[in-house]
Amino acid sequence: xxxxxxxxxxxxxxxxxxxxxxxxxxxxxxxxxxxxxxxxxxxxxxxxxxxxxxxxxxxxxxxxxxxxxxxxxxxxxxxxxxxxxxxxxxxxxxxxxxxxxxxxxxxxxxxxxxxxxxxxxxxxxxxxxxxxxxxxxxxxxxxxxxxxxxxxxxxxxxxxxxxxxxxxxxxxxxxxxxxxxxxxxxxxxxxxxxxxxxxxxxxxxxxxxxxxxxxxxxxxxxxxxxxxxxxxxxxxxxxxxxxxxxxxxxxxxxxxxxxxxxxxxxxxxxxxxxxxxxxxxxxxxxxxxxxxxxxxxxxxxxxxxxxxxxxxxxxxxxxxxxxxxxxxxxxxxxxxxxxxxxxxxxxxxxxxxxxxxxxxxxxxxxxxxxxxxxxxxxxxxxxxxxxxxxxxxxxxxxxxxxxxx
Amino acid sequence: xxxxxxxxxxxxxxxxxxxxxxxxxxxxxxxxxxxxxxxxxxxxxxxxxxxxxxxxxxxxxxxxxxxxxxxxxxxxxxxxxxxxxxxxxxxxxxxxxxxxxxxxxxxxxxxxxxxxxxxxxxxxxxxxxxxxxxxxxxxxxxxxxxxxxxxxxxxxxxxxxxxxxxxxxxxxxxxxxxxxxxxxxxxxxxxxxxxxxxxxxxxxxxxxxxxxxxxxxxxxxxxxxxxxxxxxxxxxxxxxxxxxxxxxxxxxxxxxxxxxxxxxxxxxxxxxxxxxxxxxxxxxxxxxxxxxxxxxxxxxxxxxxxxxxxxxxxxxxxxxxxxxxxxxx
Numbered sequence: 085x086x087x088x089x090x091x092x093x094x095x096x097x098x099x100x101x102x103x104x105x106x107x108x109x110x111x112x113x114x115x116x117x118x119x120x121x122x123x124x125x126x127x128x129x130x131x132x133x134x135x136x137x138x139x140x141x142x143x144x145x146x147x148x149x150x151x152x153x154x155x156x157x158x159x160x161x162x163x164x165x166x167x168x169x170x171x172x173x174x175x176x177x178x179x180x181x182x183x184x185x186x187x188x189x190x191x192x193x194x195x196x197x198x199x200x201x202x203x204x205x206x207x208x209x210x211x212x213x214x215x216x217x218x219x220x221x222x223x224x225x226x227x228x229x230x231x232x233x234x235x236x237x238x239x240x241x242x243x244x245x246x247x248x249x250x251x252x253x254x255x256x257x258x259x260x261x262x263x264x265x266x267x268x269x270x271x272x273x274x275x276x277x278x279x280x281x282x283x284x285x286x287x288x289x290x291x292x293x294x295x296x297x298x299x300x301x302x303x304x305x306x307x308x309x310x311x312x313x314x315x316x317x318x319x320x321x322x323x324x325x326x327x328x329x330x331x332x333x334x335x336x337x338x339x340x341x342x343x344x345x346x347x348x349x350x351x352x353x354x355x356x357x358x359x360x361x362x363x364x365x366x367x368x369x370x371x372x373x374x375x376x377x378x379x380x381x382x383x384x385x386x387x388x389x390x391x392x393x394x395x396x397x398x399x400x401x402x403x404x405x406x407x408x409x410x411x412x413x414x415x416x417x418x419x420x421x422x423x424x425x426x427x428x429x430x431x432x433x434x435x436x437x438x439x440x441x442x443x444x445x446x447x448x449x450x451x452x453x454x455x456x457x458x459x460x461x462x463x464x465x466x467x468x469x470x471x472x473x474x475x476x477x478x479x480x481x482x483x484x485x486x487x488x489x
Numbered sequence: 490x491x492x493x494x495x496x497x498x499x500x501x502x503x504x505x506x507x508x509x510x511x512x513x514x515x516x517x518x519x520x521x522x523x524x525x526x527x528x529x530x531x532x533x534x535x536x537x538x539x540x541x542x543x544x545x546x547x548x549x550x551x552x553x554x555x556x557x558x559x560x561x562x563x564x565x566x567x568x569x570x571x572x573x574x575x576x577x578x579x580x581x582x583x584x585x586x587x588x589x590x591x592x593x594x595x596x597x598x599x600x601x602x603x604x605x606x607x608x609x610x611x612x613x614x615x616x617x618x619x620x621x622x623x624x625x626x627x628x629x630x631x632x633x634x635x636x637x638x639x640x641x642x643x644x645x646x647x648x649x650x651x652x653x654x655x656x657x658x659x660x661x662x663x664x665x666x667x668x669x670x671x672x673x674x675x676x677x678x679x680x681x682x683x684x685x686x687x688x689x690x691x692x693x694x695x696x697x698x699x700x701x702x703x704x705x706x707x708x709x710x711x712x713x714x715x716x717x718x719x720x721x722x723x724x725x726x727x728x729x730x731x732x733x734x735x736x737x738x739x740x741x742x743x744x745x746x747x748x749x750x751x752x753x754x755x756x757x758x759x760x761x762x763x764x765x766x767x768x769x770x771x772x773x774x775x776x777x778x779x780x781x782x783x784x785x786x787x788x789x790x791x792x793x794x795x796x797x798x799x800x801x802x803x804x805x806x807x808x809x810x811x812x813x814x815x816x817x818x
Contacts, residue, residue, distance in 0.1 A: 143716050164722040176713030180735035189731075190721035237721075 092154050092244035092277045093119050094140060100148030101135055101301070109135045110301045113149070117245075120275040122268070123306075124292035126282055128324070128433035132301040133281045134249055140279060141247050142166050153244055169238035173250040175230045177222040177237075184209075184218040187236045201240075208236040211270070228259045235267070239274060246271070246278040252287065264291060283433075285325050289313070297321050299430050315364065319423065319485035322379050322478055323431030328413060331452045332428070333420035334482060335378035337371045344369050346378055346477070349419040350448070353397055360475035367488035368479040376488065377423045379478035382413065385454035391471035398469045403451055405461040412456045416468065422450040427485040510537060550797070556790035563786070573791035583792070586770045589684050590799070593755055593771065596685070598748040600692040602741060605699025609707050610729070612700075624704065628697035635694070635757035642690045643762055648673035683767045690758050695751070699744045706740035707733060739814060746807040753800050772796050 094117040101110035109132045117123045125133045138144035140151065142163035151158050158166050169190075177186050185192075187208060188201040196204075209215050212232045222230055231251060238246050251267070252260045268291045271278050282288055288295045289309040296306035297320075305317040316322035322330050336347040337357075344357040362369050368376065388396045400416040422428070424445045429438045444450040454470060462468050479488040514533035518526050556562055560570040577583060608627055612620045630638060647657030651669035655661040664670055674686055710733055718732045734741070756773035759765050765774040772792055780789035 141716075141720060143719065163716075163720045164724075168720065170717070170720045172713045172717060174711065174713045176711065176717035178714055178717070178732060178735075180738070189718070189723075193722045193727065237717075241721075 093117065093152065094245050094277055094279060095152040096136070096140070096149065097152070098149035099136070099139065099146060099151060101132070101139060101144065102147040108301060110139070113298075113301075113303055115296050115303060115306055117277055117279055119277055122271050122278045122280065122291065122293045124280045124282060124288040124295045125298060126285055126288035126295055126324075127298035127304075128430055129283055130300075131298045131430075133283075133298050136298070137170075137247050137249055137279060137281045140166075140245075141168055141170050167244045168247055169241050169243040169245075170247040170249065171234045171238050171251045173253055175222075175234040175251075175254075177230060177233055179222055182219050182221060183214060183225070183233050183236075186222065186233055187240050190237070190241050204240045205236075208240045211239070212236050227255050228263065231255060231263060235270070239270075239276075242276075244277065246276050246280075248278065248280040250282055251280075253282070253284070267291065286327060289325065295325075297324060299324075315487070316379075316478065317487050319377055319379075319425070319427040319480045320431045322480065322487075323428055324433070326381060328382050328453045328455070329431070330379045330381050330478070331454075332377055332379045332423050332480075333418065333450060333452075334375055334423055335420065336375050337368060337373065337479075339369070339372040346376075346479075348378070348397070350421075352419065355397075355472060355474050355477075356394055357477065358475045361477045361479075365477075365479040365488045371488065375482055377480040377482045377485070378420075379480065380452075380472065381476065381478075382453045382455040384473040384476040386456070386471045386473060388469040388471045391473060395472045395474050396469050397472055399467045400452075400470055402462045402464050402466050402468055404464065407458065407461060410458065412458045412461060414454050414456060414462060414468070415451050416454070416470070417449055418452050419449045420452075421445050421448055423482060425482075425485060507537075553790045553793050556786055557794045559790075560787050570787070573787045576788055577791045577795055582770065583772075583775060585768065586765075586772050586775050587795075589768075589770060590753065590755075590772050592684055593688060593691070593752045594749060597688050597691045597695070597752045598745045600688070601695040601699045601748050602703070602745050604692065604696045605703050605744070606741075608696065608700045609704035610733075612704065613707055624700065627700055630694045631697045633694065635690075636761050638690050638694050639758045639761035642693075646674045646686060646762075683763070683769045687758050687762055687769055690762070691752065691755065695748050699748065702740055702744050703737065706737035710736045739810060742810050743807065746803045746810070749803050750800060750807070753796060753803070 096113050096115045099110055099113040100108065102108045113136060115123070125136060127133045135144055139146050140153070142158065142161060142165075146159050153166055153168065178189065181189065184202075184205050187205045191201045191204065205218070206215075209218055212235060214229070214232055214236060217225060217229060217233075222233065225233065231254075234251065248267075252263050255263060264287055267280075280287075280292065289312075292309065294306055295309050295312050297304040297312065299320050305312060305321045307315075312321060312325050316325065319332065323332060333348065336351070338345045338347060338354075344362060345354050346357055347354050357368060388398075397418075400418065402414060402416050404415040406413040406415075422441050422445050424442055428441065429435075432438045432441065441450065480486060481488060511534065514536070515530075518530045518533045521529055557573050558569055558571070559567055560572060561567050608623070612623050615623060633641070644656075645658045646660060647655075648660045648670065649655055649657075651664075651671065655664050660670065660674060663674070674683075714732055714736070715728055718728045723731065754773055755771055756777065759769050759771050759774050760777070763769045765771070765778070772795065776789050776792040776796070779785045779792060
């Protein structure tokens with residue numbers, strides 16, 4: 085398998101998907117997956133990520149644009165002719181075939197020599213640790229083993245590309261973490277171009293070389309996980325990536341004596357925006373008097389003595405403390421109204437949570453979450469002072485959600 | 490009116506009587522000491538059914554078996570004999586009927602299942618509304634009795650001498666294509682072909698049954714496995730034979746054996762359409778003639794025994810399948 089390597093780029097060029105009833109699921113999707121690259125397609129439920137994957141596989145018709153696998157346009161090719169392998173969320177193992185037959189089925193259909201099939205199945209089962217299960221039926225396997233068989237079925241074919249549709253979502257949490265690492269290591273070892281769909285942003289962040297964020301059928305940003313995290317292109321990406329998610333509030337920018345300030349809590353708190361933040365969001369310096377969406381990640385808070393006195397937010401009322409062993413999450417009340425836009429609704433991906441946010445917007449405040457070193461937890465309802473690492477602040481246009489760069 | 494009243498009374502008495510019986514038995518059980526109550530109660534409920542099965546099914550079966558070794562039954566000269574079995578294995582009429590039954594066994598279940606599967610697969614590809622309509626039409630014959638269906642098909646095969654207008658649909662089609670027929674289709678004295686004309690009726694009746702069960706089974710096959718096969722490079726025909734059919738195998742077996750058992754008992758269709766003439770006789774019809782036309786209970790019994798013996802292997806397969814399915818739940 086290693087060694088028989090095909091040069092396989094998967095390129096989506098201005099791909100559209102329109103259903104017969106006229107609804108459009110994918111808009112102008114352009115994304116290139118380089119040879120050997122591991123790209124994660126992530127987004128909230130219903131964003132079209134599975135549809136996009138199925139279009140690459142040939143299970144879904146392409147309404148517009150061009151799809152390339154290798155150097156070939158594959159728009160009108162059947163799945164069979166595209167030379168791809170797919171891992172399904174349900175694993176889709178053939179229940180009437182043994183593990184070995186499941187893995188060898190594609191080769192058998194391709195009329196590969198029986199010894200050769202055995203050799204390749206053996207090779208794959210060595211890699212995946214499936215040797216003792218080769219004669220079992222899928223029914224007699226655990227969830228994790230079935231998942232491995234599904235992987236095995238993909239790798240025995242040494243295809244141009246792997247397509248994976250939420251392959252870990254049927255596993256329990258612990259196994260999911262383990263398989264996450266295994267799949268990433270396996271992909272790295274085999275070097276096969278891979279497109280991986282998930283709704284779990286932790287999977288997205290930990291597994292891929294690059295993450296493409298999809299929302300309502302439109303590509304939002306495709307970058308390395310760290311870039312996505314540090315430099316989100318818009319409010320949706322900022323809110324969607326990261327757990328717990330970024331605190332986002334309405335803030336007012338002002339400029340005095342060449343320095344830029346952001347007002348929070350309806351003017352009660354005024355923080356200076358340092359050069360480091362302005363370097364990343366240069367447009368923020370030009371928006372004197374404008375209300376913008378200010379984002380601060382939970383870990384960019386600290387004890388009041390860790391920052392200069394001008395960056396301390398005083399007397400916040402504690403609502404909830406979560407002790408997680410390695411860290412401590414403190415939820416406290418602020419008087420800064422949340423940003424209530426469709427971007428945020430999509431990023432939260434939970435109608436109830438969004439309604440709670442709308443409710444907070446009506447009362448004029450919202451709950452912020454900060455991540456602290458574990459220590460003595462503050463009492464609920466007590467007041468604490470929070471230091472803000474202002475150099476890590478993010479700024480977005482409150483209207484269209486775009487980063488102020 | 491009188492019939493209606495007595496019918497209602499009979500139903501009320503039947504249902505009420507059964508209720509009363511169970512009520513009394515249950516009350517009895519509850520009066521017993523606790524230990525005895527628990528032992529007795531299951532039998533209180535299963536007992537009446539066992540009694541009914543025993544009296545009306547098991548006892549006659551044993552008696553029939555016994556009668557198959559007797560001659561001059563019901564006379565003072567009744568005695569043990571093996572002549573009935575000699576008759577069973579030597580009579581040319583029985584041999585022909587056995588061959589006909591064998592043909593029915595081979596072709597009817599296979600035909601009904603194949604057609605049912607074909608319709609189920611094709612209907613699955615229609616729009617939901619058309620699928621429903623198509624399936625309803627094909628299922629409809631299931632509601633018709635064998636006698637009714639036989640009568641309908643007699644009209645389909647109806648024949649008029651050459652020169653007059655043919656109103657039998659099938660006869661009309663054949664004469665239209667191949668020219669005039671000298672005699673009716675089911676009277677053509679050419680070997681065993683006539684049996685097939687009769688089998689068509691059964692296939693027509695049972696295709697709907699096969700289709701409904703197979704269609705449900707096909708819809709239960711996970712779409713993912715079909716798509717996985719498509720990605721694995723299977724053609725639609727390969728998908729059907731290697732992915733779909735193996736996954737609905739147990740349903741195919743159950744449907745086949747169910748129709749098969751029905752076919753073994755076939756009686757009404759030959760009785761109505763040919764009375765067993767024109768080389769279409771079957772075992773059940775021979776039994777009927779022996780028992781009720783000729784009053785030869787010994788020979789009639791031996792024919793029934795043969796029929797039961799033929800049914801046993803298929804019953805065994807069906808029960809085994811059923812148990813396996815139950816065990817999988």
